[in-house]
Amino acid sequence: MKISKVDDATLQMIQQYQKTDRVEDRSQEKPEKAAASLVPEEKVNLSTTAKDVQTLKNAVSSLPDVREDKVQALREQIEKGAYKVDAEKVAEKMVGESLLDVLS
Secondary structure, eight states, X not given: OOOOOOOOHHHHHHHHHHHHHXXXXXXXXXXXXXXXXXXXXXXXXXXXXXXXHHHHHHHHHTSOSSOHHHHHHHHHHHHHTOOOOOHHHHHHHHHHHHHHHHHO
């Protein structure tokens, strides 16, 4: 319910002054605070599983691609003539691999 209608020029001037004052107050805020209020805050929460996976990935990437100790041991066996190849195992692997290729 409106009690009285005020069309006073003074009232309009006061309202305009208040609006301008609010704008000036905002512009005087610290730049970091003003920018922070404009930019939405982004957060990332990683689960413990994701952190574990990242740790394991870093650990695996630090491992060498070639196991030099195994290579050296096999090289020594070959040089001594002690390295024996089991032809039956080789044939089984070859057949198994070719079956996988055909089925996939």
